Amino acid sequence: MIEARGLQKAYGDVRALDGLGFEVAGGTIFGLLGPNGAGKSTTVKILTTLARPDAGEATVAGHDVLREAARVRRSIGVVAQRSGVDRDLTGRENVKLQGHLQGMRGRELDRRVDELLEQFGLADAARRVARTYSGGMQRRLDIAMGLVHRPKVLFLDEPTTGLDPEVRAAMWREIERLKADEGLTILLTTHYMEEADRLASQLAIVDRGRVVAEGSPAELKSSLQGDAVHVELEGANVNGSVEAALRGVPGLREVMVAGRALHARVDDGARAVPGVLAALDSHSVPVATVTVARPSLDDVYLRYAGRSFAEADKNENKEEGE
């Protein structure tokens, strides 16, 4: 339903997309997971015909995004990261105008508007201007507007960013329902691991404008064999003393040290921890905390992007803030 190949896009000196590509099967939720600034929103802008790629090609619902933009626009619903709600119009007026611009008219449009307002729990607030809506209500209105013309493909760009945990959970149930009941194909971008894990049947992990790993959440996690061991050190790694200490520990793989954090992978976490601690102790590296965990998407990201997700997210945020 969606195909992207070799997408490139630069903004001045900043390379937002660097050969990004993936395929999305119909009737599924596909997740683009990555930290802020990885290129997710740029990808959505290109696939929804708002922006043009510098190179590469893409089709959505069988139409080329560059040559058949008008057809793509009729087939897609878009819920952008920034809400596109007109705050001076009522909820009803917003949905109705969107339907009108999608070519709907008359009673068909009115019925569809009522149906959506009901479905998204906005019927009571339908005659209030959207300025008075809560964040969760505005988000639901955004989605209702995206669905008014019954699109085949729905783009959800960071749909739950900035929402309370309860509202987020309700939004997740709503997105699952859309896929199950309406057979929609959904492209979801998120920088929440949990969200991708819960909603997406297929995932592409995006880092610095490229897909670094692709598969179902389960596949991605099982591709990392064994458990993750995370050690937080008391002080920074001095002259590679940590690596030196761990060289002799059997079964320890993919050792990575970043600042005070040490990440490694072992077949059996519980049995390996004493050996790791003993080795660090014998090289006088003090340890603050140790955790052992089954592989998570966090670990998947760390493995394929070569840096921890939280760290990448923080760095990108800093860059964006400048």
Next chain:
Amino acid sequence: MTAISDAWALTVRDLLRLWRQPWFIAIVLVQPVIWLLLFGELFQRVVDIPGFQGGDYKQYLVPGVLVMTAFFSSGWNGMSTIEDLERGVTDRLLVTPARRWPLIAGRLGQNAVQALIQSLVIVAMALAIGVSFDGGVLGMVMLVVAAVLLGTAFAALSNALALVARQEESLIGAVTFLQLPLTFLSTAFMQESLIPSWVATVADYNPVNWAIVAGREAVQSGTDWGTVFGYCGLLVAFALLCTMLATRAFRAYQAQV
């Protein structure tokens, strides 16, 4: 047909937004009345200047104030577009199948309705203070048409600028930079025979003056309709050019999204 219907739907949207700002409506309606009364009082002795034709300054002033009002308020039309850009509304509209020009035409439709209402308020006020419109109903209509056409052109320019600059400060700067010079480089307040010749020359190329000359000609006795329709034709061409520019400006915006 679809595009015209879209333009109308977007006009209604902007009128609704306007309607929900009562303070703004109050200012829009009161301001032109203040211009008319204030300038009428302030410059009433202008008629005593040797060479001034006619005995009542307010009579002379009405077309100038009417056109100036439409010109001033239209310059701010692009502010809605900047708000839409900031709120993500423009991006949403651009990924619907709607054509580009209705997105501008909707703004211009709302602006035209606003300029029309302001003009009617001024005409009513003028009649109330004893100004006579010797060109009859057609004259009054053409005066208002000239003002609305000029407003349409500058509203379109304002939107083009909004899409290119994308910042309130830039738009405010550009609009205030243009407003007063273009108003005073015209015959709004002083007859052509009494202004310096270089100002008169510049005024010949100033669309604000085209609207003032056309409007004043239309409402005086012994109207030369050729002048009226000639300048209105120029204003139509200018408004179309500005609308095309504004529509093209979406490309400039999308190139950097």
